[in-house]
Amino acid sequence: MGLDQYQNFSVIEHLPSKEFSVVEADYYADLIFYQAFLCIINPWSLEDEALDDLTRFYLSVADDMSMTIIFIKEVRLPQILEKEILAYRDFSELESELENVITSAYQKYLKKNIVC
Numbered sequence: 356m357g358l359d360q361y362q363n364f365s366v367i368e369h370l371p372s373k374e375f376s377v378v379e380a381d382y383y384a385d386l387i388f389y390q391a392f393l394c395i396i397n398p399w400s401l402e403d404e405a406l407d408d409l410t411r412f413y414l415s416v417a418d419d420m421s422m423t424i425i426f427i428k429e430v431r432l433p434q435i436l437e438k439e440i441l442a443y444r445d446f447s448e449l450e451s452e453l454e455n456v457i458t459s460a461y462q463k464y465l466k467k468n469i470v471c
Contacts, residue, residue: 369454417435
C-alpha cells in the first residue's frame with residue numbers, strides 16, 4: 356500500500372515464481388482482510404488513524420502472525436512489533452534484498468499455515 360509505479364514494478368520483477376501476484380490495496384482495511392504472505396506498506400501514505408488501526412490489529416495478532424509486514428519508511432512501533440514488522444529507511448534499501456525477503460516471507464507463511 357502506498358507504493359509508486361516503479362516500486363510496484365520492482366516487486367513484480369523480484370517475484371521468485373510466476374504463481375505469485377501483486378495486489379495493491381485501495382483502502383488500509385484491505386491489509387487486514389486480504390489473505391497474503393507479504394504486505395509492503397509505505398506508512399507515510401496512511402493517515403495517522405489508519406496507521407494506529409493497523410498497529411492495534413498487528414498487536415492483537417503478533418503471536419500468530421503468518422504474514423510478513425514490511426514498512427518502507429521508518430515509523431515508531433511498539434516494541435513487540437519491532438521484531439514482527441521489518442522496517443526499511445526507504446524502498447531502495449529493501450530493493451536489493453527483495454527476492455530473498457519475498458522467499459523468506461513465503462516460507463514463513465507456509466510454515467505457520469501447514470495443516471497436518
